[in-house]
Amino acid sequence: MASTTSDAARPYTVYTERNIDMIEQFRELPEAMQFEIKVVASVMPFRVNEYVVNELIDWNDIPNDPVFRLMFPQKEMLKADDFDRMAKLHAAQASREDIKKAAHDIQLSMNPHPAGQLAMNAPMVDGKPVQGMQHKYRETALYFPSQGQTCHSYCTFCFRWAQFIGDSDLKMAATEASTMHAYLKEHKEVTDLLFTGGDPLVMKTKLVKEYLEPLLQPEFDHIKNIRIGSKTLTFWPYRFTKDDDAEELLALFKKMVDGGKHLAFMAHFDHYAELKTDVCKEAVKRIRATGVNIRAQAPLTRHINDNPDVWVKNWQTQLTMGIIPYYFFVARDTGAKHYFEIPLFKAYEIYQAAITQMSGLGRTVRGPSMSAGPGKVEITGITEVNGEKVFVLRFLQGRNPDWCYRPFFAKYDEEATWLDDLKPAFGEDKFFFEDEYKAMCKARGV
Numbered sequence: 226m227a228s229t230t231s232d233a234a235r236p237y238t239v240y241t242e243r244n245i246d247m248i249e250q251f252r253e254l255p256e257a258m259q260f261e262i263k264v265v266a267s268v269m270p271f272r273v274n275e276y277v278v279n280e281l282i283d284w285n286d287i288p289n290d291p292v293f294r295l296m297f298p299q300k301e302m303l304k305a306d307d308f309d310r311m312a313k314l315h316a317a318q319a320s321r322e323d324i325k326k327a328a329h330d331i332q333l334s335m336n337p338h339p340a341g342q343l344a345m346n347a348p349m350v351d352g353k354p355v356q357g358m359q360h361k362y363r364e365t366a367l368y369f370p371s372q373g374q375t376c377h378s379y380c381t382f383c384f385r386w387a388q389f390i391g392d393s394d395l396k397m398a399a400t401e402a403s404t405m406h407a408y409l410k411e412h413k414e415v416t417d418l419l420f421t422g423g424d425p426l427v428m429k430t431k432l433v434k435e436y437l438e439p440l441l442q443p444e445f446d447h448i449k450n451i452r453i454g455s456k457t458l459t460f461w462p463y464r465f466t467k468d469d470d471a472e473e474l475l476a477l478f479k480k481m482v483d484g485g486k487h488l489a490f491m492a493h494f495d496h497y498a499e500l501k502t503d504v505c506k507e508a509v510k511r512i513r514a515t516g517v518n519i520r521a522q523a524p525l526t527r528h529i530n531d532n533p534d535v536w537v538k539n540w541q542t543q544l545t546m547g548i549i550p551y552y553f554f555v556a557r558d559t560g561a562k563h564y565f566e567i568p569l570f571k572a573y574e575i576y577q578a579a580i581t582q583m584s585g586l587g588r589t590v591r592g593p594s595m596s597a598g599p600g601k602v603e604i605t606g607i608t609e610v611n612g613e614k615v616f617v618l619r620f621l622q623g624r625n626p627d628w629c630y631r632p633f634f635a636k637y638d639e640e641a642t643w644l645d646d647l648k649p650a651f652g653e654d655k656f657f658f659e660d661e662y663k664a665m666c667k668a669r670g671v
């Protein structure tokens with residue numbers, strides 16, 4: 226449904242699969258393409274707002290425009306037989322109910338919760354999981370506020386898509402700020418809070434404040450760093466300029482910083498095209514003026530940014546704007562992975578070719594990194610040892626912190642796209658962390 230709120234300086238119009246025909250530019254696409262997009266949009270979450278449609282997408286470059294690829298689902302994102310099944314239902318004008326049922330089957334086959342996220346990461350209090358909290362790495366707790374379980378627009382590759390498809394069992398959400406505060410109060414080992422979603426900045430400032438402001442009290446002195454994960458700079462930069470609670474949000478940022486917290490805005494820019502508008506530049510300036518750091522991360526995805534030149538331009542643009550490049554991710558093993566995935570060797574080649582074109586200021590970006598079950602694993606290099614070609618790997622984060630920053634080796638494999646595909650090198654039968662990780666899984670009943 227198109228929804229308009231009166232609080233924005235410009236009307237905030239949102240398009241979903243129900244009213245996609247209201248997008249003028251969409252109606253001018255070839256009919257076959259319109260049909261395909263609609264078919265896939267009935268399975269994958271689809272949502273785009275008028276800023277993205279009118280300011281970011283270059284409609285003269287369809288289907289190759291990177292923001293178009295980021296927002297509009299493509300036929301190949303579904304497996305061929307799944308696509309055919311849905312296409313038949315659409316062609317026969319099946320009921321919404323039948324379409325939904327078929328879509329649900331397909332969604333469940335797409336690994337909505339990779340890396341055992343729910344069971345392995347939910348912290349327990351009195352034997353019950355704490356809703357909305359994920360605590361995988363000792364220093365850093367993730368919190369998903371229930372009101373931030375959506376985004377201004379939806380990325381087609383998103384691994385959080387299970388949250389958007391209306392299956393409440395799959396949601397990772399919390400209801401109360403107090404849950405978050407209670408947990409953090411008890412966990413003095415946590416120095417970093419990662420406040421994420423969806424996108425928590427879809428929430429009104431008033432609500433964001435309820436979560437963050439109490440952290441200035443002395444019982445939260447151990448929480449030194451607060452990160453806000455948000456793609457709002459791409460999707461709705463007016464959140465920091467003309468929205469009626471923009472000033473209040475910036476004042477909150479400043480208050481947190483003045484109160485002694487490191488507040489890091491974890492932005493997500495897949496492509497430099499997302500940074501091109503004046504309003505985005507203005508938003509970045511305003512955020513930085515509060516003392517908040519902006520760091521940027523994004524996954525490497527085929528069709529969107531699988532080219533070193535795109536990354537160089539992306540990181541260079543960020544640097545010029547005062548944004549710190551942070552993580553370069555390997556696309557996760559979920560959703561339309563077959564469409565977006567890139568072999569690990571290729572990911573490394575792209576990263577290496579891009580990072581070597583940056584000055585030291587841009588070499589803060591780490592990767593290619595896989596957020597896998599045991600931890601974040603970086604492909605550090607490809608080399609040959611005693612005639613055997615190998616991947617050099619290391620943990621950037623591990624379920625056991627002691628696993629981190631120890632090089633280990635996997636057999637070189639051009640097909641491998643994820644950690645699970647890799648085999649230890651040098652004839653070893655397992656990786657050094659495997660026994661311990663298996664024991665951790667067993668203890669969690671996974």
Ligand SMILES: *Cc1c(COP(=O)(O)O)cnc(C)c1O
Pocket residue numbers: 359361362365366367419596601621622
């Ligand atoms: C990436 C990630 C973090 C943060 O890791 P950093 O290396 O500190 O950026 C925390 N928790 C989870 C579950 C993560 O995937």
Ligand code: SF4
Pocket residue numbers: 375376378379380383384385386422423424455456493
């Ligand atoms: S903004 Fe982030 S959480 Fe939202 S759809 Fe895109 S990748 Fe997913």
